[in-house]
Every structure is written in C-alpha cells, then in structure tokens.
Amino acid sequence: MAEVTAALVKQLRDRTGVGMMDCKKALVETQANFEAAIDWLRAKGLATAAKKAGRATAEGLVAVSVSADGKTGVVLEVNSETDFVARNEAFCTYVKTVSALAHQAKGDVQKLEALPYGNGRTVAEELVFLVSVIGENLSLRRLATLSVVTGSVTSYVHAASAPGMGKIGVLIGLVSDLPAEKMATLGKQLAMHVAASAPQATSVCDLDPKVIERERTVLMEQTQSSGKSKEIIAKMVEGRLRKFYEDVVLLEQSFVMDGDRRVKQVITDAEKELGGSITISGFMRFALGEGIEKQTSDFAAEVAAQLHT
DSSP, rough: OOOOOEEEEEEEHHHOOOHHHHHHHHHTTTTTTTTHHHHHIIIIIIEEEHHTTTTTEEEEEEEEOTTTTTSSEEEEEEEEOHHHHOOOOOOOOHHHHHHGGGGGGGOOOHHHHHHHHHHHHHHHHHHHHHHHHHSOOOOEEEEEEESSSSSEEEEEESSSSTTTEEEEEEEEEEESSOOOHHHHHHHHHHHHHHHHHOOOOOGGSSOHHHHHHHHHHHHHHHHGGGGHHHHHHHHHHHHHHHHHHHBBGGGGGGGGGTTSSBBHHHHHHHHHHHHHHHHEEEEEEEETTTTOOOOOOOOOHHHHHHTTO
C-alpha cells in the first residue's frame, strides 16, 4: 500500500476542494490511489464540489475578528469565483461564523476546517455543502492570528460589505500598559495606514535579510556605471536603501493621515499625549485575492471558437 502523505492529501484537496479530513479518509480507503480517491469522494456525495474545484477562486471576503478581551485577533480569507457570490447571504453568514470560530484554531487552517460548524457538519463540510447550494467553487484559503499579553489588538476592514468583512482586513497589535480605550483611536488609524500602505515589516530589524540583500544587490548594479569611487557608491547605496525602508517598513513610512510625520513619530507623539509607552508588536494584512492568478476570458472569442469546432 502506498503511503498517504500530507502532500498527497493537500494535492487531493487542491484538486477537489473537499476538506482535508475527507481527503485523507478517501486516500486511506483507496490505498492512496489518487484517481480512485476522487471517485470515492464523488460516491460519497461530494461530486459537485469536485467538479467545480478546478475553477479559480479570486473573489470572496476577508474577515477580521477580535476577542472579547481585545488581546487576540484573527484575519481570514474565504474565496469564491465571483464577486456576486461574495454578496450572497449564505456565503456571508458562513464567513462571519467561521471568523468567530477561528480563534480556536490558533492560525491553523486545517484545525479550523475540522472544527464543528454547529449544525452537525464541520467547517470544511459546511463549505462543501455551500458549493453544492451556491454552484460555485469556494475555498477557505488562509488564516492568521495576532495576540498581545499587555495592550490591545485593533482591527480594520477596508471596503467593508458588512461589519468585519470586506476586501482588505488588518490587525495591529499595540503593547502598552495604557487602557485599550485610550489607544483605540491610535490603533484604528495605524490599522488604516497599514491597509493603505501595505508595509512588509514593522521595523527594519524585522525585514527579511534576503529582501535587504536583494535590494542592495540591485542598487549596487545600478550605481556601478556611475564612475564614482567605491566609497561614494557605498554611500549612494546606503542612501537609496534608506529610501527603500521608507517605502516598505511600517515605522519608517510616511503616515497616511497627515503625510508630515513618519509612523515612528506618530507613536512618539501618542506616548506623550496619552502618558505611557506604546510599541507596535506586529500587524497582519490580508488583501482579497493577492497572489492568486485571476483568470480572464474573452466571451466573444470563446463563442467564436465553439462555432468553428
């Protein structure tokens, strides 16, 4: 019997759109025969989801949820094929329900999929059920969580279609001994800034060294032909690196609310105004469909092609 590996389970999930637990069971029942596992899933009433699984899902909703104590936030993305379905009441209810359940999953999509949805089905099984009802491929794509021990987590949704759901979801953590209500406005403004500016890291120290080295290499190549001395070129590269940091590092970015201060100065000013130390512990930003290759089609060309076949 062939081994049922995690990679094979994921491959079957990607192919069929069925939950991880069902995919694993199908592979076990069919002795890891991939095509037979697909047929097994179809025989168990999951054929509708399997038929639609090849379709691209780049629309949908991003949802955020913050715990009652304000210490933990989750952000998740659930995809559909069309924006029309993203406004479907049943789909929105699913996303809202799952975002509330997501606190139990600790950032693990597979754990989230295995949780009881509340109607006798798991989160994954409910999604498969929705596929059969709505008629589009749907996918629970990703999940992240952000927590603080002292302080608060603030959420923000851009282009919200309903409370806590929209096109861009942001969480930002503020570590402080100050009461959460005193930092609420600051947290919201910083979360809005992250939504607008899409930083890659909180501080320069948090930026991936590989990203810095890649940028440094590009800058070196750009300045080699300047005819300057090595010392001057080195200074030019470092100057341009600082500009790069101002583009991609949160604390170094120009604050979108006024444009006159960097985010690190906004924090310093808030500390003086509110009377306490404040540190950004981190952030999470999900933009709907980012990283997904959206399929486009020319309907007229498709019709013409069919007429000539």
